[in-house]
Amino acid sequence: MNIASYTILGIPNFVLLTIAIIAALVFFVNRVRHLYIVLRIGKEDDRFKEPGERIKAVLKRILLQICVLKDVTRNDLAGIGHATIFYGFLCFAFSYIFMFARGFIPGLSFHLLGGAFAHYFPLILDIAGLLVMTAVIWGLTRRYIVKPPRLELSLEAVLILGWIFSLMLFHFIMEGFEINTDPHEMPTLAFMGAAFAGFFANIETTTQEALFVASWWIHVLLVLGFMVLIPYSKHLHLLLAPFNIYFKSREPKGALVPILDMEEAETFGVCNIEEYTWKQLLDLYCCAHCGRCDINCPAYLSEKPLSPKDLLNDLKVHLLEKASFLLENKNGGDEETKEYEGPSLIGDVISEDKIWACVTCGSCIEQCPVCNEHVQKIIDMRRYLVLMESKFPSEVQVVFKNMENNSNPWGIGWATRADWAKDLGVKIMSDDSDVDILYWVGCAGSFDERNKKISTSLVNIFNKAGVNFGILGAEEKCCGDSARRIGNEYLFQMLAMETIEILKNYNVKKIVTQCPHCFNTLKNEYPQFGGDFEVVHTTEFIMDLIEKGKLKLTKPIDKTVAYHDSCYLGRYNAIYDAPRKILEGIPGINIVEMDRNRNKSMCCGAGGGRMWMEEHLGKRINEMRLQDALDANPNMVCTACPYCLTMFEDAIKEKGVEESLAGKDIVELVEEATA
């Protein structure tokens, strides 16, 4: 059947096809161009270094479908459906080249690529089509009947899924008519096409020819329509996710972006959408509303107003609403800058409650298939509120002052920082800096009664293993993690720079920290200000001592232990195995895993400076996390973070389960096992 020379109302088909393609391209290109121009409103951000690694990440995430397959679980198999549709679509995308080309070139067929290809490809297409249709029906069933919590009942999803289903259906129909009107020498392997051909067999040949052209046209229009639909819908991720993954940050996960020109800048943080970088705006385009962020977000799960998914989508809607105003003001340079009369970013679009609800646990980023970076956006708004407006939960002011005046959030006299170690014979660097290791105690380990015991245990372990170590004593300051994550970049940088200078003066090479927040800040953020030290977490350090035979875990501890992954140790620094291996090495210990573990571990509720804020809204995050632990039925929950331990022990007391569940730091268990 020669589609190219077929005429409709005397007009050759190829002319009509050209018109259709141009029309679709006009809509498509126009929208994409607009999205691009809007994106360019964003601030500069260098995301171009290391192209090789970036391409690798794109190939891995997309071609291998790691983006969605990484988190397929028994309860959430949707990733398989996505991969099915993706691979099916790849096959069809290839076949569409032929379908469109046939509209221009008479006699073009799969034979162009050889007889074998022409013979087998239709079979592959039919299988793919059938699988895609199955996946679509499964998808619709899930979304509208099973209703998993992360999905919304949007009409857009029905439209898209229906569209994909129709594309497959019309492929089969078209194939059926083609088999009947243009019989091949060899029997076709396209079993679906053959089935439809059989179904249409009794229709007259000329009618079938017309119907073939009609179904070809419907198919062509569906494809063109789909192309237009993409940039207008959440399916924009089809087009842009590869770019978003390519431009993903290559900085350490745990490092926030620094404000570099603090003395010169006039504004700090973000209170207008256009103050985000282009990459932050690209994130907004890429969100596919899959909700993986939401169902792993402690704030969302504990019924706080924040939903990472809604955050991005509200920002996207706001961006596109404000775009015309921004573009107008950008181009018309001679006019006075007009005030935008639409909704304000902070307050109207994103409420302050949402901004303060985030625990910066990084789970949204970890789970996002398209590599969106949510946390920095929230921190940027916090920076505006804190640095420009001095607006933050009232209880935070005293924390800032405490850090300023006494270099610790509790506000205990700075000179007493090393009092916990008075009777332990610990070297203080100012007395004797000839040490191999600097033990960075951290504020919790120095001032919090419960955590001081852990510091003492660690000193005992160091002594047992013959580690030559020292502490900074009263010269140690808060690392600034909470200050930075609350948005007080100025205070953070002051603390960081003072500490870096002290560490450099002592020519410190290797630092061991017990607190994952200190660990992350010293390791990943201090290099931003010239502080390059080897920073090791206690769990890694202890594991090393055990492997070298310097520490022997001999004394049994007969407990069933659930290990809780701290966000800043696990998700941000990928330390999942060291603590588990240590526990496995302790005789008698039976390890159980909570449902949410490793990179899906749920925050204790204290991250992102939330340690210092009241929890007025929703449920208590630490009590929810305690429930996770109780569900695993241990008699001990083990942490490797002072905040996590505090949050757990508070929840244990609150729920009155002290009898059945104890909270311990891994350091205490190691000390006990080496006794």
Added chain:
Amino acid sequence: MNVVVCVKQVPDTESVIKVKPDGSDIITDDLKYVMNPYDEYGVEEALQIKEKFGGSVTILCMGPSRVVETIRTGLAMGADKAIHLDDPALEGGDAFATAKALAEALKGIEYDLVLCGKQAVDDDLSQTGQTLAELLGFPHASLIQKLEIADDNKSATVHCQVEGGLAVLDVSLPAVLTTQKGLNEPRYASLPGIMKAKKKPLDTKDLAALGLSADSVGCAGSKTIITKMTPPPERAAGKVIEGEGPQETVPKLVQLLREEAKVI
């Protein structure tokens, strides 16, 4: 409304205070200094008055060069300018000598109101504000928790904390008021505020500029003399009463309260 806030720099309340071996003073090495917390209420109130009525806020502070940091804190919060009284002769003064220097510094400045913290948390004398009012010949009210300025800026209604209640007073302006917790929530300086504070006018005056003689201020001009400082006696450790349940512990407690503590 032009408001002057008298501000003192004091050791941070969490500082470990040690007395010199000869008892003449405390050891000031390693002390972290902050703005006297009660003065912060004064600065905040002045800023709120300025926001409502316009005018200016001036910080007035006496002390060695280290107090500039505290002055900058006030300027970062939003005060417009500052006067720094810096002269070795001013050191060691009691409330009277201090008030005298402050009163002298206020001469030649236009102001409608002077605010002081109710007391400084270092020596806790609680006299400077009142003495200053006396020297200036203005009315004063202490421990204010609420301040309402009349629309004509000629008078104010203040709520003062008194034992067992509140005294509501009308005062004519200018006046000297001492501020107390509960008056407001002092703001946290914004970063642009901190940056701007570095460039705000700071007028440093020595004794000559004040026109005072060395024997009338500082230690020499004081009405009181510190003869010796001693740290308070160390508190004895608390006692935990051991026993099974209240039946056992309560009688023991009663016995101890009666025989050892002699309070019942």
